[in-house]
Amino acid sequence: MKFTASYIAEAIRGRLRGQATLEVERLVDPRQLESNTVAVLFTKDIPKEIPADALIVVPEGTSIPDRVNAIEVPNPxxxxARLTKLFHYQKELRGIHETAVVSPSAQISEDSYIGAYSVIGENVKIGSGVRIMEHVVVMDGVEIGNNTVIYPNTVIYPDVVIGKDCIIHSGCVLGSDGFGFVLSEEGNQEKVYHLGKVLIKDRVEIGANTTIDRAVLGETIIDTDVKIDNLVQIAHNVRVGRSTVIASQAGIAGSSQIGQYCMIGGQVGIADHLTIGDKVALGAQSGVNKNITKPGVYLGTPALELHRTLRIWSILQKLPELYKKLLRFLDAQNEQR
Amino acid sequence: MKFTASYIAEAIRGRLRGQATLEVERLVDPRQLESNTVAVLFTKDIPKEIPADALIVVPEGTSIPDRVNAIEVPNPxxxxARLTKLFHYQKELRGIHETAVVSPSAQISEDSYIGAYSVIGENVKIGSGVRIMEHVVVMDGVEIGNNTVIYPNTVIYPDVVIGKDCIIHSGCVLGSDGFGFVLSEEGNQEKVYHLGKVLIKDRVEIGANTTIDRAVLGETIIDTDVKIDNLVQIAHNVRVGRSTVIASQAGIAGSSQIGQYCMIGGQVGIADHLTIGDKVALGAQSGVNKNITKPGVYLGTPALELHRTLRIWSILQKLPELYKKLLRFLDAQNEQR
Amino acid sequence: MKFTASYIAEAIRGRLRGQATLEVERLVDPRQLESNTVAVLFTKDIPKEIPADALIVVPEGTSIPDRVNAIEVPNPxxxxARLTKLFHYQKELRGIHETAVVSPSAQISEDSYIGAYSVIGENVKIGSGVRIMEHVVVMDGVEIGNNTVIYPNTVIYPDVVIGKDCIIHSGCVLGSDGFGFVLSEEGNQEKVYHLGKVLIKDRVEIGANTTIDRAVLGETIIDTDVKIDNLVQIAHNVRVGRSTVIASQAGIAGSSQIGQYCMIGGQVGIADHLTIGDKVALGAQSGVNKNITKPGVYLGTPALELHRTLRIWSILQKLPELYKKLLRFLDAQNEQR
Structure with missing residues (x-):
């Protein structure tokens, strides 16, 4: 892959300062800058030695030395991100691998790809430009929108609907039964069968080995542009709002609703039947047991506003000395009496 | 699917108040009640408008308006749960898919199903009515009891024994090596190979992407009617007692024993070599580092009785103000002296 | 399998006290000792009845009764561990299963094994004695060193490099994209494509359903002899040092560096861009939000030195009574004034 500096400037919506015809072949870390490479600097500090035929991307207003080729951008x-997209290689894939098992009732766009050993169930609908890699199991009635990519070994249970331009990584399980049991008169756990669906809208990315359960009735909904990391658990009837990001190993219990543009940290747990408003950020390992309506950053178990949890943590760390002092004081008081 | 009100009343062991021949076709949320649907009300509050040809299930003693068809039950x-079972559709499946790779020494009941690309190892025994879906790998010596269902992409390591009427969701790994290493004289981690087994009894359900390790020697045991959610970790030599439920992302470390009818919350961690008695409930994210013998509800890290952890959490949340007051007071005392 | 006592003594580097020609067939728990079995005692307490044709392994300096066959070792x-290796059965496997889909450009040692339905991509290199079990997907450009074993249903993304003598359990995803998104001017999450790799060195073991993300640029590195448990998350650009062990459900966020011979407990979370030095042990469920440079044992969220967290936890458990006493005292003071 080769791109000219002027092509790159346009792709990343920046202003070119330097040689428009300079060609670069690789995106590198600033410490690895060499001929025909490009690197992004996130601050205005510029390395001392930049090869004359290298390109740097810098924050607007950075002072650029002579003979250095640079692109100024408002948001490095x-x-x-846009440069990684440019330099990302995606293999051409099209057609149905001879080993795939495809139900005759499945509707598959001709320009889509079904990889080796994948299994496509009855009445499945697969849009244009879809890439279903190897060993994917797509059960009956599933719908998959245009240009979605599904990596190997993911399983999609019946009737799950996936939108356009999604990326589903390997090992995901979408649409498995939610966790619901009721103790019977005889002391057995009776299963709540799950008759609902999972609805995943457009431009959603789901990380490796993540699980999303189908609804009891109705739908578990992952809204447009939501991004979910690896090993995340989304329980039955949850709704996650537009453009929210959920980091690895977080878990959202049944029927909770998460707003738009939230940031859920790694290993966070959100209890069932809660409502989290828009633009709420939850620090890693937080445990949420109440509704959160106000935008802001929250942390801890139970989760409080960031500054408050940090204050409590800071006092906790002084607790041994404070406790000693306090005991000594209370003893002294008792003696005086 | 269509069921009469009288059929439903019998299936859910309730008392019918209304038209016995009314037919219903779908189980819905009470807000979606319409003709020929049935909904369950969990409280005695009844929606104002209920179609004359709909059916509601209500708690015993609910006052039922005229012309409303209802079934009274002691436990809605x-x-x-029983209604979801009634309305749950399960496809007829039987026989061995032509792409399955089945060892000649495997014994498979004629009325069982082996899905596309599944692999069945040597000396495997599969009971009657078993459904092994696509891409399941069943390694040598495994036994699977009658009517058990195994969803796609689950892997069962050698010699694991699974009982009757179990449901194993996709992506599970049952019988992988436990985690045991010993530092050698040369400073290398030497592996403890796992020579034991996993024994899963009857009516066990295991959620997607859950892992259960085999014992070092002896057996890891999941007792009858245990229900395990997604992404749970059960380590080597653990025993989980009858009808215990374990929510998503919980982890139980090596050799710990969990009693009967326990409820383990999401993201709970239980340290190794512990004993948890019967009827112990552990709130989400709890961390258990001691034996718990008394039935009850426990919460927190380290886990204490619920009321005590809630009390501590409540004081913690006042800690910043308390700390300020206390410092001021101690300062004042010092000045007085 | 049958081994003589003298053979075993040599294999475990111990000193034989007893009959050299005694044959044992099984490794058992000390409570299950019977004829022709061997058990390891971890303390100097010896069970009363030991069959004359059984063998025990004991700590050096244990007093051994007459007629008991024993092997003394410095580290039981x-x-x-060495005995489990001895008694561990590994099936002979060699050749490429007829259902495997192997790219013509892949280089595979003749003495390696590729199981049923596995898929080997373009330019993959597979060393000598490698065992790739069923349903493994090895994408383009991957390299796998001699004698490595990969269990069923693991997925290896393009260009991942795995060393010699590794064991990768089922359901792992190695080399998936890291979690990186940047909010665009239009309010969409734009993906950071991951152009880097994963490099796994020799003698690494990785537990079931664990995920390791590829680097943005450069490499995510798992160093020699590292041992990782089930359901662990290793994010992009992380480095884990030699012989470190990571227990189940732990998560290490992006770009963090973990030293050598560390012990990371179950469900531990380590924030991004941190440095953890050598020989650091982190208790289960700890949350690390700062660099740790000093070897030692740490616990809690945020993680502090073990004794300090235990002290804080102990005071916390007295907090309700302390708080009551304190309030009463402060009230009394106010009244006096």
């Missing part, structure tokens, strides 16, 4: 992190 | 949650 | 745990 966003420029970096 | 249990009735709901 | 290490001897136990």
């Amino acid at each position: 992190k966003l420029a970096f | 949650k249990l009735a709901f | 745990k290490l001897a136990f």
Whole structure:
């Protein structure tokens, strides 16, 4: 892959300062800059030695040395994301592998790809440009929108609906039964069968080995542009709002509703039947047992506003000395009496 | 699917108040009640408008308006579970898919099903009415009891024994090696190979992507009617007692023994070599580092009796103000002296 | 399997006290000792009745009754590990199963094994004595070193490099994209594509359903002799040092570096961009939000030195009574004024 500096400037929506025809072949870490590479600097500190035929992307207003080729951007992190997209290689894939087992009633766009040993159930609908890699099991009645990619070994239970431009990584299980049991008169756990669905909207990404359970009745809903990391658990009837991101090993219990543009940290647990409003950020390992309506950053178990949990943690760390002092004081008081 | 009100009343062990021949086709949320549907009300509050040809299930003693068709039950949650079972559709499946790889020494009941691309190892024994879906790997010497269902992409290591009427969801790994290493004289981690087994008794359900390790020697045992959610870790030599339920992302470390009818919350961690008695409930995210012998509800890390942890949490939340007051007071005392 | 006492003594590097030609067939728990079995005692307490044709392994300096066959060892745990290796049965496997889909450009040693339905991508290199079990997906450009074993249903993304003598359990996903998104001007989460790799060195073991993400640029590195349990998350650009062990459900966030010979407990969370030095042990469920440079044992969220967290926990458990006493005292003070 080769791109000119001017092509890159346009792709990342930046302003080019330097040679428009310079060609770069690789995106590198700033410490690895060499001829024909490009790197992104997240601060205005520029390394001393930059090869004359390298390219750097810098925050707007950075002072750029002579003879250095640079692109100024308002948001270097966003420029970096766009550069990774540019340099990302995606193999051409099309057609149905001869070993795939496809139900005659499945409707599959001709320009889609079904990989080796994948199994496509009855009445499945697969849109245009979809890439279903090896060993994916798509059970009856599933729908998959245009340009979605599903990595190997993911299982999609019946009637799950997945939108356009999604990326589902390996080992996910979408649409398994939720966890519901009721103790019977005879002392047995009787199963609540799950008659609902999972609805995953457009541009959702789901990390490896994540599980999303189907609803009891109705739908478990993952809204547009939601991004979910590895090993996350989403229980039955949960709703996750637009563009929310959920980090690894977090778990959301049954029927809870998460707002838009939330950031759920790693290993966070959210109890069942809660409502979390828009733009709520939850620090890693937080445990949420109450509704949160106000946007802001929360932390701890139970989760409180960030500054408050940090204050409590700071006092806790002084507790041994404080406790000693206090005991000594209370003893002295008792003696005086 | 269509059932008469009288059929339903019998199936859920309730008392019919209304038209015995009314037919219902779907189980719905009370807000979605319409003609020929049935909904369960968990309280005695009844919605104002109930269609004359709909059916509601209500707690015993609910006052039922004229012309409303109802079934009274002692336990609406249990009735709901039984209704979900009634309305749950299970496809007819039988025989061995032509792509399955089955060892000649495996014994498989004629009325069982082996799905596409599943692999059945040597000397495997599969009972009557078993459904092994697509892409399941059943390694040598495994035994699977009657009517058990195994969803796609689950792997069962050698010599694991699974009882009757179990449901194993997708992506489970049953019988993998436990985690045991000993530092050698040369500073290398030497592996403890796992020579034991996993024994899963009858009516056990295991959620997606859960892992259960085999014993070092002897057996890891999951007793009758145990229900395990998604992404749970059960380590080597653990024993889980009858009808205990374990929520998502909980982990039980090596050799711990869990009693009967326990409820282990989501993301709970139980340390190794502990004994948890019968009827112990552990709140989400609890961390258990001691034996618990008394039935009851426990919460927190380290886990204490519920009321005590809630009390501590409540004081913790006042800690910043208390600390300020206390410092001021101690300062004042010092000045006085 | 049958081994003589003298053969076993040599294998576990111990000193034989008893009959050299005694043959044992099974490794058992000390309570199950019978003829022709061997058990390891971890303390110097010896069971009263030991069959004359059984063998025990004991700590050096244990007083051994007459007619008991024993092997003295400096480290019984290490001897136990070596015995499990001795008694561990591994099936002979070699060749490529007829159902495997292997790219013509893949280089596979003749003495390696590729199981049923496994898929081997372009330019993959597989060393000598490698065992790739059923349903493994090895994507393009992957390299796998000599004698490594990969259990069923694991997925290896492109260009991952795995060393010699590794064991990768079922359901792992190695090399999936890391979790990186940047909010765009239009309010969408734009994906950071991951152009880096995963490098797994020699003698690494990885538990079932564990996920290891590829680097953004550069490499995620799992160093020699690292042992990782089930359901662990290793994020992009993490480095884990030699012989470190990581227990189940732990998670290490992006770019953090873990030293050598560390012990990471179950459900531990380590935040991103941190450095953990050598020989650091982290108790279960700990949350680490700062660098740790000093070797030692740490516990809690946030993680502190073990004794300090235990002290804080002990005071916390007295907090309700302390709080009551304190309130009463402060009230009394106010009244006096």
